[in-house]
Amino acid sequence: MLKIKGIDAYYGNVQALKNISLEVGPQEIVSIIGSNGAGKTTLMNCIMGILPVRKGEILYKDRDISSMKTHLIMRSGIVQIPEGREIFPNMTVLDNMEMGSYSVKRSKSEMKAKIGEMYDLFPRLRERKSQKAGSLSGGEQQMLAIVRGLMSDPELLMCDEPSLGLAPVIVDEVFDTFVRINKEKKMPIIVVEQNAYIALSISSRCYVMENGSIRISGSSDELIVSDAIIKAYLGG
Numbered sequence: 276m277l278k279i280k281g282i283d284a285y286y287g288n289v290q291a292l293k294n295i296s297l298e299v300g301p302q303e304i305v306s307i308i309g310s311n312g313a314g315k316t317t318l319m320n321c322i323m324g325i326l327p328v329r330k331g332e333i334l335y336k337d338r339d340i341s342s343m344k345t346h347l348i349m350r351s352g353i354v355q356i357p358e359g360r361e362i363f364p365n366m367t368v369l370d371n372m373e374m375g376s377y378s379v380k381r382s383k384s385e386m387k388a389k390i391g392e393m394y395d396l397f398p399r400l401r402e403r404k405s406q407k408a409g410s411l412s413g414g415e416q417q418m419l420a421i422v423r424g425l426m427s428d429p430e431l432l433m434c435d436e437p438s439l440g441l442a443p444v445i446v447d448e449v450f451d452t453f454v455r456i457n458k459e460k461k462m463p464i465i466v467v468e469q470n471a472y473i474a475l476s477i478s479s480r481c482y483v484m485e486n487g488s489i490r491i492s493g494s495s496d497e498l499i500v501s502d503a504i505i506k507a508y509l510g511g
């Protein structure tokens with residue numbers, strides 16, 4: 276589905292990504308872990324065409340998207356839920372959801388059905404549909420950011436640090452929902468996380484980034500019991 280081959284990217288003269296290669300199969304959950312400044316968000320931004328790639332290829336469904344404009348990449352079916360969420364704080368929950376749908380033509384009844392489907396993923400959004408998004412709790416804002424991304428019927432969902440700042444019980448709820456979306460919609464998902472444990476527990480494969488490079492990659496089942504990963508990322 277997505278195949279990244281040896282990309283480099285720079286901020287000015289500073290190299291931020293070094294020869295990154297990565298693959299995401301159809302229906303797969305892939306995680307990317309690594310500490311602050313490893314280059315995880317930078318990689319997302321390259322996939323979305325926000326930061327240019329200087330070398331290498333990003334193939335999405337066998338087409339090179341590495342020099343495509345962001346809005347065309349979005350239209351081709353990749354949705355990024357950014358770190359920091361970026362919902363519209365002065366709009367209601369429902370309006371935020373409808374905004375996510377702007378690229379898809381839907382009749383009134385289709386829209387209603389879609390919104391109902393989203394409320395079923397995160398029922399507490401239904402209770403808060405008329406509330407200003409800015410007044411939601413951090414966890415609720417994250418849920419809203421996810422459903423807003425889903426409103427455009429993506430083919431590939433990328434989520435940047437969904438667990439950031441959330442209580443453990445909400446983190447579990449959000450990640451359970453990723454697993455459910457992946458199963459029910461057969462949607463491939465890339466999860467970028469500093470919470471290595473949760474990322475490894477829901478993904479089939481994982482890439483570990485350090486200093487702009489992929490240091491380790493492999494099946495999540497193997498990495499979660501590997502000494503190197505336990506020592507560096509799972510708190511001993």
Ligand SMILES: Nc1ncnc2c1ncn2[C@@H]1O[C@H](COP(=O)(O)OP(=O)(O)OP(=O)(O)O)[C@@H](O)[C@H]1O
Nearest residue numbers: 286291309310311312313314315316317318358469
């Ligand atoms: N707009 C920018 N201009 C210059 N340097 C940047 C810019 N954005 C990020 N960087 C640098 O690139 C490196 C990688 O940053 P990036 O945001 O990709 O890390 P990250 O893995 O997402 O970290 P975190 O887990 O803290 O979000 C860091 O050294 C960062 O300071």
Ligand SMILES: [Mg+2]
Nearest residue numbers: 315316317358
């Ligand atoms: Mg980041």
